[in-house]
Amino acid sequence: MTTPSPAFPIETGAPGSENSGNMRFSRRNLLIASATAAAAPAIGTAALQPAQAQTMAIPQRFAFPPNRETLNAARAMALESLLIEKGIITDKSVDGVLAFFETQMGPFNGAKVVARAWVDPAFKQRLGDDTPAAIASLNLPKGMAGAEGEHMRAAVNSPTLHNLVICTLCSCYPWPVLGLPPYWYKDPTFRARAAREPRAVLKEFGLDIPESVEIKTWDSSAQIRWFVVPDRPAGTQGMSEADLAKLVTAEGMMGVAKV
Amino acid sequence: MKLQHYLGGLEGLGPVTYEKRVFVEPWETRIFGIHVAMMALSSQLPLPATGSPFKTIWTWADLRKGAESLNPFDYFKFRYYEKWLGGISGYFVEQGYVTQAELDARTQQFLNASPPSPRAGADPAIDQRINTYLVEGDSPKRDSAFSPKFAKGDKVFVKDVPTIEHTRLPGYLRDRIGVVDTVYSGNYTYLTSTGPDGIGEAMPVYCVRFDPDDLWKGNTEKNFAIYADLYESYLAKPN
Numbered sequence: 001m002t003t004p005s006p007a008f009p010i011e012t013g014a015p016g017s018e019n020s021g022n023m024r025f026s027r028r029n030l031l032i033a034s035a036t037a038a039a040a041p042a043i044g045t046a047a048l049q050p051a052q053a054q055t056m057a058i059p060q061r062f063a064f065p066p067n068r069e070t071l072n073a074a075r076a077m078a079l080e081s082l083l084i085e086k087g088i089i090t091d092k093s094v095d096g097v098l099a100f101f102e103t104q105m106g107p108f109n110g111a112k113v114v115a116r117a118w119v120d121p122a123f124k125q126r127l128g129d130d131t132p133a134a135i136a137s138l139n140l141p142k143g144m145a146g147a148e149g150e151h152m153r154a155a156v157n158s159p160t161l162h163n164l165v166i167c168t169l170c171s172c173y174p175w176p177v178l179g180l181p182p183y184w185y186k187d188p189t190f191r192a193r194a195a196r197e198p199r200a201v202l203k204e205f206g207l208d209i210p211e212s213v214e215i216k217t218w219d220s221s222a223q224i225r226w227f228v229v230p231d232r233p234a235g236t237q238g239m240s241e242a243d244l245a246k247l248v249t250a251e252g253m254m255g256v257a258k259v
Numbered sequence: 260m261k262l263q264h265y266l267g268g269l270e271g272l273g274p275v276t277y278e279k280r281v282f283v284e285p286w287e288t289r290i291f292g293i294h295v296a297m298m299a300l301s302s303q304l305p306l307p308a309t310g311s312p313f314k315t316i317w318t319w320a321d322l323r324k325g326a327e328s329l330n331p332f333d334y335f336k337f338r339y340y341e342k343w344l345g346g347i348s349g350y351f352v353e354q355g356y357v358t359q360a361e362l363d364a365r366t367q368q369f370l371n372a373s374p375p376s377p378r379a380g381a382d383p384a385i386d387q388r389i390n391t392y393l394v395e396g397d398s399p400k401r402d403s404a405f406s407p408k409f410a411k412g413d414k415v416f417v418k419d420v421p422t423i424e425h426t427r428l429p430g431y432l433r434d435r436i437g438v439v440d441t442v443y444s445g446n447y448t449y450l451t452s453t454g455p456d457g458i459g460e461a462m463p464v465y466c467v468r469f470d471p472d473d474l475w476k477g478n479t480e481k482n483f484a485i486y487a488d489l490y491e492s493y494l495a496k497p498n
Contacts, residue, residue: 061332070370072344073286077374078365079348080289082357084377088300088313090385091377094292100393143394147298150398151443168267168429170323171339180291183278186339188266190275195267195431196471199480204275215483219267221427222464222488223399223447251279 101179104141105149110177110227111248112140114259115241117156118232127229128156135177148225149176155218155255156229162209164202164217164255165226166194172220174227178250185254195219205256228255262331264422265430268475287340294322294347296385299392306391310382315354320450322346324425401461403446408463408491413439415467416497417489422456428493431474432467436497440486441466449490457492464490 065071083089113135117124127134131154135144143149152174155163167173168191173181184190194201198215202208209215218226230252236244251257282288297317300309325346326334337345351357368374409415419433420426427449443464452459467489471479 062336069284069286071366072284072341074366074369075348075362076286076289076293076344077369078362079344079351079357080293081369081374081377082361082365083293083351084381086312086356087381088311088356089293089296090381090383092386093296093389094289096386097292097295097389097393098288100390105393143396145398146394146396147295147392148396150396151400151447168431169264169427170319170326180281182281183283183339184276187276187278188269188335189272192266192269192272193275195429195485196270196475196479198483201275205277211480211482213482215480217483217485219429219485219487221429222490224443224464224466224488256277 101175104143105146105175106179107177107248107250107253108245109140109144110174110250110253111245112241113138113154113177114229114248114253115245117229118236118244119241124156124229127154144176146176148172149174150225151223152177152225152227153218154227154229155216157231157255159213159231161214161216162202162255163228164194164198164215165220165228166191166217167220168192168195169221172225174225177227178253182250184256202256205251207257227253229253230255230257230259233259260430261327261422263327263329263334264426264428267429267431282340283338284340290340290344290347294343295393296389297347298397299389300385304392304397306388307384309384309388311385313356316451317350318450320425320453321350325349327425399447399449399461400445401448403461405446405462405491407442407465409439409442409465409494411439411442414497415439415465415489415494417467418493418495420456420493423454425451425453426456427453427458427490428456429487432469432487432489435469435474437467437469437487439465440468443488447490458490462491464488465494467494 080089080094084091084093113127116138117127123134123137126137131152132145134154135152138144145152155165157163167185171181171186173185190201194217198217199209199211202215220226230248232244233247236247247259249257249259252259282291297313298319299306300311300313301317302314303316303318322343326342329337329342334342348362352359352362365375414436415438417428417432417435417437420428422428443466446461447464448461449458465488466486469485469487471483471485474485
């Protein structure tokens with residue numbers, strides 16, 4: 001009989017090593033337990049079926065096929081290929097979308113908005129009060145109120161306030177100014193923990209926000225797509241607006257990094 | 260109750276993953292692009308018709324419903340775009356645009372590294388429409404006569420509405436009391452009716468402030484407030 005490999009490690013020592021001997025669920029103990037179950041007299045209940053039948057009945061809930069990504073890739077390419085063949089999309093549609101996010105919608109827009117706020121206090125005030133109007137007043141590409149940016153709000157940091165944007169239900173993100181959400185933002189661990197313990201989470205991102213600074217977390221659950229206006233870094237006096245924009249990162253505009 | 264609606268505040272998860280890439284496998288770009296194309300071609304958008312045979316509705320609500328209907332263990336097992344791949348492929352099969360057999364056969368062809376070249380020459384108006392959707396968006400703001408029931412500073416009670424398959428009400432806020440911080444101007448529709456959950460029709464939306472210690476008594480951080488944007492039908496006057 002084969003013992004299925006566990007979905008998560010249940011031993012601390014190397015398999016079969018003496019270090020694992022005091023673990024209650026060492027592989028050795030499991031094998032002994034299985035052998036005992038197999039040798040037990042059958043009394044006709046499902047619970048006392050031979051060990052092999054028992055292990056076969058346990059679903060491999062967390063197992064992935066060995067070719068997980070190859071299979072995913074083949075499935076994605078197969079779908080795209082069939083959609084093109086049936087005229088549902090064109091052979092340029094997917095590449096066109098990706099190019100749009102390379103050139104038209106991305107953090108390079110948000111960086112310009114933030115840099116303007118750093119050099120123009122009246123604009124910064126307006127950005128916090130009426131984000132769409134403030135953004136529309138800048139010379140940015142068309143589409144700043146486009147997909148996933150129809151209703152945006154800027155949360156402005158200060159020396160006594162740090163803002164953090166999350167989406168506990170999915171992955172709402174302000175596409176026109178930030179482009180597409182990075183993996184960390186969509187990961188369930190970040191979404192779950194940032195709601196209850198943002199300071200601890202930010203520390204893991206390398207950002208230490210002292211308790212004297214208030215944290216406001218914004219959970220994007222309706223029409224608003226939020227972004228953060230980080231503080232202007234020290235030592236940047238005299239820098240041009242264009243050079244300041246080069247300092248601004250997507251992480252800074254979601255509140256998980258300083259600029 | 261669906262665990263997916265109750266992510267906020269979940270404990271015991273271990274450290275966050277600071278992976279800054281949007282797509283962690285190259286294939287993920289393809290399913291993302293397909294999704295945007297579907298959003299743009301979705302029949303409720305007031306955009307010029309194209310030669311695409313795609314005539315049904317596909318919105319964020321459809322994508323989210325798919326993820327929220329998963330077995331919660333699968334929800335955590337599969338990566339973000341793996342859930343998209345499953346949900347979107349399933350939609351095309353359910354709606355009859357492709358068959359499962361076609362999809363399986365084509366997948367096998369790609370696994371054998373002998374991909375056919377898809378026939379080009381589909382209507383260029385399709386790509387024009389995708390671009391228009393990205394630039395113009397799909398605002399849910401509607402002119403309607405509803406005036407907001409609550410004002411800035413009002414205390415509001417968050418109902419525990421009977422969600423069937425999809426909601427925009429985070430679980431950790433249900434049965435809690437918050438304070439209205441912003442009354443958004445205008446009314447906002449949701450992409451689909453969520454039935455007894457209560458959203459769909461255009462209604463006021465509020466940004467509501469919550470004291471984390473009211474949500475997770477003695478088990479949260481100091482000098483911290485959490486805000487959520489909530490549709491009016493999720494809110495009531497506290498007793």
